[in-house]
Amino acid sequence: MKKDTLLVHRGRKPDENFGIVNPPVYHASTVTFPTLAAYEAKPKRPFDGVQYGRTGTPTTFALEDAVNALYGGHDTVAVSSGLAAISISMMAFLQAGDHALVADNVYGPTRQRTCDTLLKRSGVDVTYFDPLKPITEHLKPETKVVYIESPGSLTFEIIDVAAVAAEAKAAGALVLMDNTWATPFLFRPLDHGVDIVIEAATKYIGGHSDVMLGVITVSTEEQFQRVKYTANAMGNCPGPDDCYLGLRGLRTLSVRLERHQKNAIKVATWLQGRPEVSRVLYPALKDDPGHALWKRDFSGASGLFGVILNEVSKDAMALMLDGLELFAMGASWGGYESLIIPIELAKIRTTTEWSAAGPGLRLHIGLEDPDDLMEDLEKGFARLTAA
Numbered sequence: 001m002k003k004d005t006l007l008v009h010r011g012r013k014p015d016e017n018f019g020i021v022n023p024p025v026y027h028a029s030t031v032t033f034p035t036l037a038a039y040e041a042k043p044k045r046p047f048d049g050v051q052y053g054r055t056g057t058p059t060t061f062a063l064e065d066a067v068n069a070l071y072g073g074h075d076t077v078a079v080s081s082g083l084a085a086i087s088i089s090m091m092a093f094l095q096a097g098d099h100a101l102v103a104d105n106v107y108g109p110t111r112q113r114t115c116d117t118l119l120k121r122s123g124v125d126v127t128y129f130d131p132l133k134p135i136t137e138h139l140k141p142e143t144k145v146v147y148i149e150s151p152g153s154l155t156f157e158i159i160d161v162a163a164v165a166a167e168a169k170a171a172g173a174l175v176l177m178d179n180t181w182a183t184p185f186l187f188r189p190l191d192h193g194v195d196i197v198i199e200a201a202t203k204y205i206g207g208h209s210d211v212m213l214g215v216i217t218v219s220t221e222e223q224f225q226r227v228k229y230t231a232n233a234m235g236n237c238p239g240p241d242d243c244y245l246g247l248r249g250l251r252t253l254s255v256r257l258e259r260h261q262k263n264a265i266k267v268a269t270w271l272q273g274r275p276e277v278s279r280v281l282y283p284a285l286k287d288d289p290g291h292a293l294w295k296r297d298f299s300g301a302s303g304l305f306g307v308i309l310n311e312v313s314k315d316a317m318a319l320m321l322d323g324l325e326l327f328a329m330g331a332s333w334g335g336y337e338s339l340i341i342p343i344e345l346a347k348i349r350t351t352t353e354w355s356a357a358g359p360g361l362r363l364h365i366g367l368e369d370p371d372d373l374m375e376d377l378e379k380g381f382a383r384l385t386a387a
């Protein structure tokens with residue numbers, strides 16, 4: 001089945017549910033068994049079936065089934081947030097004495113909280129690599145995980161995923177990728193040599209800024225058992241309402257992404273022509289350094305991109321941002337609404353130098369009319385230059 005059809009049909013079984021279109025929301029901790037034999041019976045496969053709330057209910061399994069079908073994975077584990085998906089995957093495949101090689105452009109908390117705190121505290125050596133260069137010189141016999149994000153959610157470089165995956169594989173390392181920007185709708189990492197895909201379903205899968213959710217899709221049974229065991233051992237389980245909302249968001253992922261892309265390209269192209277803007281970081285634009293790779297690998301772009309302004313004072317920037325009417329300031333993205341935040345790119349890297357004319361902004365272009373969004377920004381630029 002094509003991906004639009006999978007989006008509509010996977011993760012629901014009306015024939016087992018009175019013909020009702022969507023799966024029920026099971027609120028459950030305790031699951032009871034009618035006999036001692038049933039209580040003591042071990043499932044053929046660990047974690048299969050409905051055992052206890054923490055290991056999942058039919059609502060969880062419905063979301064996992066749909067996401068897994070979209071990614072073309074072996075199986076999928078839903079967890080309580082994107083960052084939980086990142087930390088659980090890393091902890092599942094790394095232990096003391098191992099080395100993890102991580103792209104220098106990853107999401108900030110992946111670096112600060114998962115890698116530099118949890119992993120280092122567990123005795124894992126972590127080094128960062130330039131996402132635009134081959135990883136050969138950084139691979140060690142102890143390298144068990146190569147972790148990437150493409151495009152990086154702040155600087156938007158596109159990684160040659162297949163090339164990195166081939167090098168990692170030859171060195172015996174697993175490749176983990178955060179695919180939150182693209183979702184399975186625009187890029188399927190497992191088809192390009194990635195072993196484990198992570199997505200913050202909080203963003204585009206949820207799509208309405210009202211859910212915290214993460215998904216981990218693996219390519220083998222052994223990987224599934226490790227990830228599921230680690231999530232369970234850490235007591236991580238997503239709430240049933242959040243799984244339901246994730247699944248509900250998934251149904252419209254395709255049409256929303258199409259509009260996010262259309263609007264974002266219009267706003268990004270307009271921004272390129274503004275005198276206040278030094279550079280737009282968005283691989284969907286023809287002159288972006290990542291455009292050729294993006295075109296080769298991705299079937300579209302989402303609505304998140306960066307902008308580097310010419311040098312301006314912090315006060316001027318505050319005047320611009322504080323007065324915006326349609327763009328709200330807030331972390332996260334992937335909802336139906338537009339967002340803008342300042343980003344300090346130079347501070348978030350250790351391996352690659354980042355030099356830019358002025359401060360950075362990250363924009364999420366929502367589903368509003370892009371003409372209204374440009375008008376909002378234009379008035380913001382007027383406040384910026386008047387300051």
Ligand SMILES: Cc1ncc(COP(=O)(O)O)c(C=O)c1O
Binds near residue numbers: 081153201
């Ligand atoms: C690229 C990326 N990955 C992961 C996450 C973490 O997701 P969550 O906020 O659901 O923990 C975020 C959140 O902003 C993100 O931008």
